[in-house]
Amino acid sequence: MREATEERTAPEETGRGAALIGWVALSAVLPGAAHLRAGWRRTGTLLLVCHLSAVTSVILVAAGADAGLAGRALNWLSQIAAVAWAAAVAWFCLILHSYLVLRPRRLPYRGQVATGLIAGVLAVASAAPFALAARYLTVSRQTLDSVFGTPVSGPRSHxxxxxxxxxxxxxxxxxxxxDRVGVRTDSINVASVDVRTGETVLLGLPRNLEHVRFPPGSPMERRFPYGFELPESKPGWREDLLFSVWQYADDHPELFGGRRGMGAETLKQTVAYTLGVPIDWYALVNIWGFAKIIDALGGLVLTVDHDIVFGRYDEGLLPAGTRRLSGAEALWYARSRTFSDDFARMRRQRCVFNALLAQADPAAVLRRFSEIAAIARGIIRTDIPRPMLEHLVPLAWKVKRAEVRSLQFMPPTISTVHPDWERIRELTAKAIEPRPSPRRRTRASAAPSATAPISDGCGTPHP
Structure with a gap:
């Protein structure tokens, strides 16, 4: 009789323990369920109402969310992170309290230990997503504050x-x-964006543009009234090309009344004068830093159309074919000078950047989020004010949905040795002039355009 009683009670105790854990698990997605089961009606009802209200509010906000809200949310990252941390603590405590109100002490000792361990795991698992979100939000805020640190002067305008x-x-x-002295800007482009439609024109200037002219009356114009010309540093080695303007300005603060770090502003003014359009901000990315991001994402699949020789002594070789490249290999593919001119290098750089955008796996980004954010803080420089991100995010959404065209000032359009500055400005003005609406455009007579839809140069249209 005694053995039969034990056989009957063991399954009952197992079932009671399983039911208890089931109610605790239900409380993780429906707070208050365990409290209602235990007879805590007021507490259970309050938790359930608060939860449903919060979920409804989130759904309504998400349904009405737009890029403008996403932009404004960048100003609330600290507050959202605090809410996420509070939610993590609240969910952890909720699961534990849901377990306790179900009176696990009525179970035998082994049942209490087993259900307690499971409840603890559920508590941690329920809190983990909120804690992880809070961590990502904190890292994002730190990264944005580090990269976009310039304040806005003057009162805010509508x-x-x-x-x-x-x-x-x-x-x-x-x-x-x-291991390098100074900054040389090997890739120089201007994104001209229509703030109403998002229609964008990418204006590309070659790094090896010679006899660069500077704005009248500027310190660089007084130093180089007939264009940027310097003696060769060694036979065949030119340092008076467009890519050296930033570094030359940084190296000669005496031209600017002793002010240091004038490279960025000088290059902005130079490009603005060259194209005939004002430059609002700049963004500089360390090309070599992309190798670290590529490695963090697990490499990059690229089609090498012909053998690429690289290295200081041409000791490296990337054979032709499609393969997964490491960060260093992808950057050598983009930047190798052996048997390549600057225009071929510019094309390969576009291939790498576009492949990176297309192949970035969201899961991989999330797994290495903190590492990638730390890399970004070290490879990006910009004078875009932090508060302007609120407005640039919705503008970027417009750009994504609008037409993006490209105008590259390369031979035969423009000679890099003897540039036609007036033609550069004329082509720029024509490229960015307002375009007719799609209906009017179809009725208009076909005319040659200075710009074309942007392509990565690898046979794949850019989305």
């Missing part, structure tokens, strides 16, 4: 663009580092 129809951002790729 129109962030001050009545202008276009903004122009200078996009640069540089190569500074511990």
């Amino acid at each position: 129109d962030p663009w001050a009545g202008r129809e276009r903004i122009n951002v200078l996009l640069l790729g540089g190569d500074w580092g511990r």
Whole structure:
């Protein structure tokens, strides 16, 4: 009889323990369920109502969310992170309390230990997503504050663009580092964006543009009234090309009344004068830093159309074919000078950047989020004010949905040795002039355009 009683009670105790854990697990997604089961009606009802209200509010906000809300949310990262931390603590405590109100002491000792361990795991698992979100939000805020640290001067306006129809951002790729002296801007582009439609024109200037002219009356114009010309540092080695303007200005503070770090502002003014358009901000990315990001994402699949020789002594070789490249290999593919001119290098750099954008796996980004954010803080420089991100995010959404065209000032369009400055300005003005609506455009007679839809140069259209 005694053995039969034990056989009957063991399954009952197992079932009671399983039911207890089931109610605790239900409370993780439906707070208050365990409290209602235990007879805590007021507490259970309050938790359930609060939870449903919060979920409803989130759904309504998400349904009505737009890029403008996403932009404004960048100003609330600290507050959202605090809410996420509070939610993590609240969910952890909720699971434990849900376990306790179900009176686990009625179970035998082994049942209490087993259910307690499971409840603890559920508590940690329920709190983990909120804690992880809070961590990502904190890292994001720190990264944005580090990269976009320039304050906005003057009172805030309802129109962030001050009545202008276009903004122009200078996009640069540089190569500074511990083993290199100064900054040389090997990739020089201007993104001219229509703030109403998001229609964008990418204006590309070659790094090897000679006899660069500077704005009249500027310190660089007084130093080089007939264009940027310097003696060769060694036979065949030119340092008076467009890519050296930043570094030359940094190296000669005496031209600017002793002010240091004038490279960025000087290059902005130079490009603005060259194109005939104002430059609002610049963004400089360390091209070599992309190797670390590529490695963090697990490499990059690229099609090498012909053998690429690289290295200081041409000791490296990337054979032709499609393969997964490491960060260093992808950057050598983009930057090798052996048997390549600057225009071929510019094409390969576009291939690498576009492949990186296309192949970035969101899961991999989340797994290495903190590492990638730390890398970003070290490879990006910009003078875009932090508060302007609120307005640039919705503008970026417009750009994503609008037409993006490209105008590259390369031979035969423009000679890099003897540039036609007036033609550069004329082509720029024509490229960024307002375009007719799609209906009017179809009715208009076909005419040659200075710009074309942007392509990565690898046979794949850019989305």
